[in-house]
Amino acid sequence: MGLFGFLQKNKSSEDGFKKGMSKTSGRLAGGLSALFLGRKTIDAGLLEELEELLITADIGPSAADEIINAVKDEASRGVLKDPEKLSLAIKTKITEMLTPSVQEEAPEAKPYVILVAGVNGVGKTTSIAKLTNIYKKDGKNVMLAAGDTFRAAASEQLSVWAQRLDVPIVRQPDGSDPAAVVHDAASAAKSRNVDVLIADTAGRLHTKTNLMRELMKIEKVVSREIEGAPHEKLLVLDAIGGQNAMSQAKTFNEAIGITGIILTKLDGTAKGGVAVRIVNELKIPIKYIGFGEGMEDMRPFDAEAFAEALFASPEK
Numbered sequence: 140m141g142l143f144g145f146l147q148k149n150k151s152s153e154d155g156f157k158k159g160m161s162k163t164s165g166r167l168a169g170g171l172s173a174l175f176l177g178r179k180t181i182d183a184g185l186l187e188e189l190e191e192l193l194i195t196a197d198i199g200p201s202a203a204d205e206i207i208n209a210v211k212d213e214a215s216r217g218v219l220k221d222p223e224k225l226s227l228a229i230k231t232k233i234t235e236m237l238t239p240s241v242q243e244e245a246p247e248a249k250p251y252v253i254l255v256a257g258v259n260g261v262g263k264t265t266s267i268a269k270l271t272n273i274y275k276k277d278g279k280n281v282m283l284a285a286g287d288t289f290r291a292a293a294s295e296q297l298s299v300w301a302q303r304l305d306v307p308i309v310r311q312p313d314g315s316d317p318a319a320v321v322h323d324a325a326s327a328a329k330s331r332n333v334d335v336l337i338a339d340t341a342g343r344l345h346t347k348t349n350l351m352r353e354l355m356k357i358e359k360v361v362s363r364e365i366e367g368a369p370h371e372k373l374l375v376l377d378a379i380g381g382q383n384a385m386s387q388a389k390t391f392n393e394a395i396g397i398t399g400i401i402l403t404k405l406d407g408t409a410k411g412g413v414a415v416r417i418v419n420e421l422k423i424p425i426k427y428i429g430f431g432e433g434m435e436d437m438r439p440f441d442a443e444a445f446a447e448a449l450f451a452s453p454e455k
């Protein structure tokens with residue numbers, strides 16, 4: 140859908156992304172230069188400290204190990220003599236590890252239905268606003284479905300965004316059946332010639348089993364109304380969550396089969412390396428990353444740009 144074209148022109152999103160990543164990049168770039176202070180060669184001790192540094196950014200032990208092994212080979216060949224070269228080698232390796240995550244463009248379908256799920260507070264509703272903004276800038280008609288009828292005022296929160304973004308929303312009173320809301324939205328989206336329908340869902344119900352059952356029901360209902368829908372099932376995870384993010388992804392994936400991840404709150408943590416861990420351990424692609432509370436603070440995931448931002452020096 141040509142989303143990258145719009146991003147290249149969007150300088151504020153680019154600056155926001157770099158700023159959002161600065162806690163993580165500050166730690167990694169700073170840590171890397173500190174490792175080299177007073178050292179002339181890359182030895183086992185340095186590699187061990189480097190592995191610890193990667194782990195503090197939440198890259199995860201198995202991915203950190205894989206990165207160290209890759210640079211170790213090059214180091215033993217005498218290729219890596221200074222921090223710049225080492226950081227370049229790490230970046231290259233991380234890009235390679237993240238690359239399978241970037242999938243080819245989604246099939247064209249109209250309305251294109253996106254279901255957004257995740258535990259409470261991770262940033263689902265905000266991410267829907269950001270996603271709407273991206274699609275709108277790409278010239279698409281967007282409609283929202285307020286599928287979180289459980290939390291008081293959740294649909295009101297989405298309505299405020301809908302108004303601000305000037306897109307239609309289908310909602311019902313709090314406590315209504317969320318599957319019925321999404322069903323109505325799907326049929327409205329068809330008759331109103333909408334390009335993209337994005338459905339919000341609850342982050343918390345009485346029990347986790349109820350939540351998963353509700354998502355499965357929403358999925359079934361929408362697939363009956365629109366063939367092949369939902370075309371995307373995006374799971375929102377926050378970068379602050381660490382290990383929790385892994386178990387959340389497993390639970391949601393087992394219930395509804397997640398097609399992609401939106402990783403949020405990268406601005407609030409120095410552990411942005413968790414993206415590497417997610418792709419490495421879960422094998423689910425990251426589709427978007429969020430780095431702030433505003434509607435411009437999200438972009439499609441780009442492995443190379445992300446790896447670059449992980450180690451960007453603050454002055455750049």
Ligand SMILES: Nc1nc2c(ncn2[C@@H]2O[C@H](COP(=O)(O)OP(=O)(O)OP(=O)(O)O)[C@@H](O)[C@H]2O)c(=O)[nH]1
Nearest residue numbers: 259260261262263264265342403404429430431432
């Ligand atoms: N700093 C930062 N804050 C974010 C980001 N995304 C969302 N937030 C904030 O996190 C809080 C929760 O966001 P919501 O979008 O309401 O989260 P939710 O998953 O819909 O929450 P529930 O509806 O309660 O399940 C809000 O205060 C958002 O402004 C982000 O990328 N960075």
Ligand SMILES: [Mg+2]
Nearest residue numbers: 263264287293
């Ligand atoms: Mg919400």
